[in-house]
Amino acid sequence: MYIMIQSETVIGSQSDLKPNTKNGVIILMSQVYKVFLHTYGCQMNLYDGELVGSLLQSGGFQLISQPEEADVILINTCAVRDHAEQRVLGRLRTLGALKSRHPQLVIGVLGCMAQRLGEDLKKQVPTVDLVLGPDSYRSLSGLLKDQLSGHHGYLIGCSGNPQETYGDVLPTRREGISAFVAIMRGCDNFCSYCVVPYARGRERSRPPDEVLAEIQSAVEDGFTEVVLLGQNVNSYHWESTDFATLLIAIAAGVKDLRRLRFMTSHPRDLSDKLIEVMAEGGIVCPSLHLPAQSGSDRILELMNRGYTVSQYLTKVEKLRARVESLALSTDLMCGFPTESETEFEQTLNLMRTARFDDAFTFKYSPRPGTKAARLKDDVPEEVKIERLERMIAVTRALADESRSRMIGQKVEALLENVSPREASEWTGRTRCGRVILVPGAFRRGDIVNLQVEAVRGFSLWGQVNESQIQVE
Numbered sequence: 001m002y003i004m005i006q007s008e009t010v011i012g013s014q015s016d017l018k019p020n021t022k023n024g025v026i027i028l029m030s031q032v033y034k035v036f037l038h039t040y041g042c043q044m045n046l047y048d049g050e051l052v053g054s055l056l057q058s059g060g061f062q063l064i065s066q067p068e069e070a071d072v073i074l075i076n077t078c079a080v081r082d083h084a085e086q087r088v089l090g091r092l093r094t095l096g097a098l099k100s101r102h103p104q105l106v107i108g109v110l111g112c113m114a115q116r117l118g119e120d121l122k123k124q125v126p127t128v129d130l131v132l133g134p135d136s137y138r139s140l141s142g143l144l145k146d147q148l149s150g151h152h153g154y155l156i157g158c159s160g161n162p163q164e165t166y167g168d169v170l171p172t173r174r175e176g177i178s179a180f181v182a183i184m185r186g187c188d189n190f191c192s193y194c195v196v197p198y199a200r201g202r203e204r205s206r207p208p209d210e211v212l213a214e215i216q217s218a219v220e221d222g223f224t225e226v227v228l229l230g231q232n233v234n235s236y237h238w239e240s241t242d243f244a245t246l247l248i249a250i251a252a253g254v255k256d257l258r259r260l261r262f263m264t265s266h267p268r269d270l271s272d273k274l275i276e277v278m279a280e281g282g283i284v285c286p287s288l289h290l291p292a293q294s295g296s297d298r299i300l301e302l303m304n305r306g307y308t309v310s311q312y313l314t315k316v317e318k319l320r321a322r323v324e325s326l327a328l329s330t331d332l333m334c335g336f337p338t339e340s341e342t343e344f345e346q347t348l349n350l351m352r353t354a355r356f357d358d359a360f361t362f363k364y365s366p367r368p369g370t371k372a373a374r375l376k377d378d379v380p381e382e383v384k385i386e387r388l389e390r391m392i393a394v395t396r397a398l399a400d401e402s403r404s405r406m407i408g409q410k411v412e413a414l415l416e417n418v419s420p421r422e423a424s425e426w427t428g429r430t431r432c433g434r435v436i437l438v439p440g441a442f443r444r445g446d447i448v449n450l451q452v453e454a455v456r457g458f459s460l461w462g463q464v465n466e467s468q469i470q471v472e
C-alpha cells in the first residue's frame with residue numbers, strides 16, 4: 001500500500017540523525033569516512049534511512065550534512081512513479097560533477113529504485129559506484145570500506161535476505177516527538193500498478209516482543225508518539241498475533257507511550273476487530289489512512305485491489321459509526337488504463353460519499369514490470385491532468401468542510417514546534433492528526449486540552465488556559 005510512498009516527498013538529508021548507542025560498539029577506523037545520506041519517498045524509506053544511518057555509525061562512519069565534504073554520498077530512492085525516478089536520476093547526474101573534483105568520492109544508490117534498476121542504473125549514470133536494495137543494507141559498511149580502500153570497482157547488491165527485518169538494529173532517529181517503527185516489510189498484494197512487491201519483496205512481520213522493545217526504547221529516548229509502519233499493516237501476523245492484537249499488546253505493554261498511529265491499511269484486510277480496537281480509543285489515535293484508489297468496480301478489479309466500492313463504503317460506515325472523531329484519509333488515482341469519464345466521476349462520487357478528510361491524489365504512470373504496464377496507457381496526458389485537478393478541487397473542498405466541522409470541538413493537542421510563521425504560536429497535532437496552532441509559550445511534547453476556535457489556512461486554531469497544560 002502506498003500512501004506517502006506516492007507523495008514523492010524529498011524527506012531530506014539524514015545527517016541530523018543521532019547516534020544510537022544502544023546498537024552496541026561503534027567500530028573505530030583509522031580514518032573516519034564522512035557520509036552524506038539523502039532519502040526520497042515514503043515513511044518506510046525514511047525509516048530505512050534511519051536504519052542505514054545506524055548501520056553506518058556502528059560501522060564507524062560519520063554522517064554529515066554537506067555533500068561537498070563527503071567521502072561517500074548515498075541517495076536512498078523511491079521507485080513508485082516515473083517522476084520520482086527522474087528526479088533521482090537528475091540528482092545523481094548533478095552529483096557526478098562532484099566526482100570530477102573529488103575522484104575518490106563514492107556515490108551509492110539505495111532503496112526501491114536501486115532494487116528495481118540494478119545494473120541498469122550504472123548504464124544510465126556511469127558515476128554511480130554502488131547499488132544496494134532494501135534487503136542488503138547489512139553489507140553496506142563493508143562494501144563501502146572495500147571501495148574506499150580501492151579494492152573494488154562498481155558493486156551491486158540487490159539479492160539480499162528476503163526475510164530481512166533488521167530486527168536487531170535500532171534506528172538513529174531524528175529529534176522530535178514522533179518515531180517510526182516498522183512492524184513488517186514487503187507486500188504480497190501485487191496491485192497491478194504497483195512496483196512495491198518487486199522492489200521490497202514479499203511480506204514478513206516482526207515478532208511482537210521485538211516491536212514492543214523498539215517502541216519502549218523510542219519512548220525512553222523521549223518520543224511521545226509512535227507511528228507503526230508497513231505496506232499493509234492489516235495483514236501483520238506473527239503466530240497467533242494479528243494487527244489488532246498487536247495494538248492491544250502495545251497499549252498494555254509499553255510504558256508512557258501517549259499516542260499510537262499506523263499506516264498503511266488495505267481496505268480488504270481492515271477487520272471489525274481493528275475497528276473495535278480503534279473505537280476503544282486509549283493511546284490508539286482516531287486517524288486512518290485507507291487507500292481507495294478508484295470509485296469504479298471495473299477499475300478496482302483491473303487494479304487487483306480485492307474489494308468493490310460498496311465493500312469499501314461499508315467499512316467506512318462502520319468506522320464512522322464506531323470511531324469517534326475519526327479523520328479518514330485516502331489515496332486516489334486517475335487515468336488508469338481504460339478509465340472512462342463516467343468511471344472517473346464515480347471516483348469523485350466516492351470521495352463525496354466517504355467524506356474523506358484528506359486525500360493524496362495521483363495520475364497513473366506505468367511502472368515497468370507491473371501487470372498494468374502491459375495495458376495500453378490510453379488515457380491522454382491532458383485528460384489525466386484535468387481529472388487530477390478535479391480530484392484536487394474536491395479534496396480541498398472536503399478538507400475545508402472537515403476542518404470547519406471541528407470549530408467549537410474540544411480537542412487534545414500534542415505540541416511539536418514553534419510555528420515557523422508566528423513565533424508566539426506553537427504547532428501541534430490533534431489526536432485525529434490535524435495540525436493546530438496554539439498561541440502561548442510551551443515546550444516540545446506538552447499536551448494541552450483546548451477548544452478549536454477557528455480555521456487558519458490548512459490548520460486549526462485554538463487557545464488554552466495555562467491550567468490545562470499537562471507537562472510531560
Ligand code: SF4
Binds near residue numbers: 001189190231
Ligand atoms: S501492491 Fe498494493 S497493497 Fe502492496 S504496496 Fe503496492 S499498492 Fe500497496
